[in-house]
Amino acid sequence: MRTGASARIAVVTDSAAGFPPAWRETGGAAEAVRVVALPVLVGNDILTGEHDDVTAPLMLALAAGSDVRTSRPSPGQFDRAYGHLAEQGYDGVVSVHLSGLLSGTVEAARMAAARAALPVEVIDTRTAGMAQGRAALAALDAARGGADLQSAAAAAAMTARDSSLYFYVPSLEQLRRGGRITAAAGWLGTLLSVRVILHVRSGALVPLERMRSAERGLQRLEELVVADAGARAGQVHLTVHHFGNEDEALSLAERLGAATDATSVSCAPCPAVLAAHAGLGVVAVTISGVRSRAE
16 A cells, blocks of 8 residues: 555545535536535435435425434445545545534544545544535645645644634524524523524534624624634635525625635535524535634
């Protein structure tokens, strides 16, 4: 097996990474990243794709108040992904995944990694969305630059650590149904009609602020992102995730591009596994870039 600069390193992630659809197409930035789909359960139906395969039925289910749940992928899905890469002649894999406090995905990846035919470094990003996606891309860039397996994994871990993820949620109902606001029940009380901004802290989704109007909620989300982006040095990448409200997200992305010095501002559908809990109308923003040493 080749080692060091001569090694061929592959990158695997899961669909919570939330890449813009065009990035997964031929020639796209994430074309070379292998993506394991996370299942979304709508009633008795299991949806395992992304984008058009999941978005329309998930939107209909959420609008109708149908039973929507999520599940971790089976270790067998990772067995197949890692096995296929071994057959293709790769020497190692960096496997970059959704926070272990939000899903059992990383546990399934570790189970498969322990019996894989090639070395696999599993990274719990402790985040989601394009904060996770940027970590996977960092591993890919490092591998293409000649990094060994451990160095490529370290690049992913560092990028994830230096990322932020904020959610604006117009309704707490879907989060309540999925049991995702239990820890915040005292803070939220019974005010399920409030709009909430949540963020990921140490791998968990926690409430940050609450407000009464959608207008103020989106305004406050914008303020938080502008302040966060301004506290970073070098290249800063923003992604605005949306579900059922693309025009609103595009407008926010345009304003963020004007209000920050971000290197890039992109839009992407909210990953189905996150939208299943956050509900229709969610807007999430990821921020990736090195935090200022002055912070």
